[in-house]
Amino acid sequence: MASYVEVSVSGFEEFNRAVAEHPGKTIFAYFSGSKDAGGKSWCPDCVQAEPVVREGLKHVSEGCVFIYCQVGEKSDWKDPNNDFRKKLKITAVPTLLKYGTPQKLVESECLQENLVEMLFSED
Secondary structure, three states, X not given: OOOOEEEEEEOHHHHHHHHHOOOOOOEEEEEEOOEOOOOXXXXXXXXXXXXXXXXXXXXXXXXXXXXXXXXXXHHHHHOOXXXXXHHHOOOOOOEEEEOOOOOEEEHHHHHOHHHHHHHXXXX
């Protein structure tokens, strides 16, 4: 049913590779705290936001790419020299963004269905 491509990555290098593999595509990226072996993220907001973001994916245009990116363990994430912070200017998780644009939702904004739907459906 999905008319978009989903890629799951972990870490900054994998994220960059995933972006490079989809030139010319509209890319949405969701950044979340990494999950443990049981599939639970250390980030409680990420756990709450994920179902809202997944629901919002119904509104993504055909041919888009959705990258689900785990940013690492909490200690890695809190490092001010973290590549996500320095190179992508991501200040918090969860963050949902339209890659290459200023459009992004941060933390509690990712829990608001209307905002998530708007981000995914805007051209």
